Amino acid sequence: MKVSKKCVGCGQCAAYCPYDAITVFGRAEMNEKCVECGICVEYCPVCAISEDK
């Protein structure tokens, strides 16, 4: 998953991620547990996450 500059770091994606694959500290970052399922995309309120690698 790719996180754009629009990310504000609200942590919503981390809470909805079923794989505990997102850490948030000012902005979201996917860790090695990410399986590219794309669930985070639709929960992002500022449309900052895309499936482009």
Added chain:
Amino acid sequence: MKAVIIGAGLGGLLSGAKLSKAGYDIEIFERLPFIGGRFANLDYKGFKLSTGALHMIPHGSRGPLAQLLREVGAQVKIIDSNPMAVIRTANGGDIAFHDFRKQLPLTKNVKLGTILLFSRKFKPKNNISFKDWILKYFDDEFLLKLADSFCGWALSLAAKDVPAREMLEIIDNMYKYKGSGVPVGGCGAVTETLADVISSNGGKIHTKSCVDKIILDKDRAKGVGVNGKTIDSDIVISDIGHFDTSRMYECKNDEYLGKIKDAKPSKGIKICLSSDERLIGHSGVFFTPYAQRINGINEVTNADPNLAPPGKHLVMSHQAVVSDNLNDEIALGLLDLKRLFPDKKYEVLLVQSYSNGWPVNRVSSGADTGNKTPIRNLYVVGDGAKGKGGIEVEGVALGVRNVMREIGV
């Protein structure tokens, strides 16, 4: 009569509940997969965190939001905080919020009493900031720090960025409605209960439904476009702020556009902590005027233990963002927490920051432009159009009340 509402945040849901109760046919369109916006629960590691606001209602069971919830039949239990708030002083001791005047030298104390008693008379007509207003009348370091702590906690702004007249409205409201409370079940209980009220009144809420345009007929809105479909409506209420609303139709009113373009959102950082033992010990606000960044903290599990797994406590701190370096701001916040609770063991659950398109408030308090738009039957509610003197969700409730008055509900 049909009303379409754009956005299922607190403002949209309150409007929907009020209008559906009055017999309106309601349809709410929410672009995200969940309702509640920044007043929803976020399940995380067994805790009920929140999407945005803390699990608090600034004026508790007596305030404008609680009143509106009662009116529409939304049964939410609000536990009023006792003590209302506690202040950590410079020497590390704690005092009750209403005793803060005792920290002042006698002459300043008497002066403050007089000003609060006759606050209407002292209300500035110009745009003097709350900070400059304090400097003008008191020039007292403790009061300045407390003002920053309070403004940061309640509005996510520094006292220098809040107009004194807005702050004095807020102080009036604090005397009128008193202090804060915690909704049982958290923010999410409020918005979910409102959604239930709307459904039981026959209203519909669609998630994952993005409104892409507001359709006009001269100076009236006649409906909205959603996912390629047209929905006719007699009234349109937008819960997405003036600016984003104005981009959904061809707005030709330059004066209005100029005014809403200048509105700045407020930024904040919330740090959620888990602890086996109590860090604060009550459900009131813990103001920290002498911390570097943290403005205030609350421990909501003292009001509702079910917001955390059994045996755990949920603590949330809030700080306004004062520099452009978000990482530094967060690091300073974490350092503050270490210094405030040096002997306690806690775990940082999640650090949440808010700005730009997902801010603390779409329009900083004191800069609201009201709920009307150049389109007669198009109104804006929510944190981009709060009522005067309304802190956070209380301002949302006051704004919704203004719109309902306009509509005649």
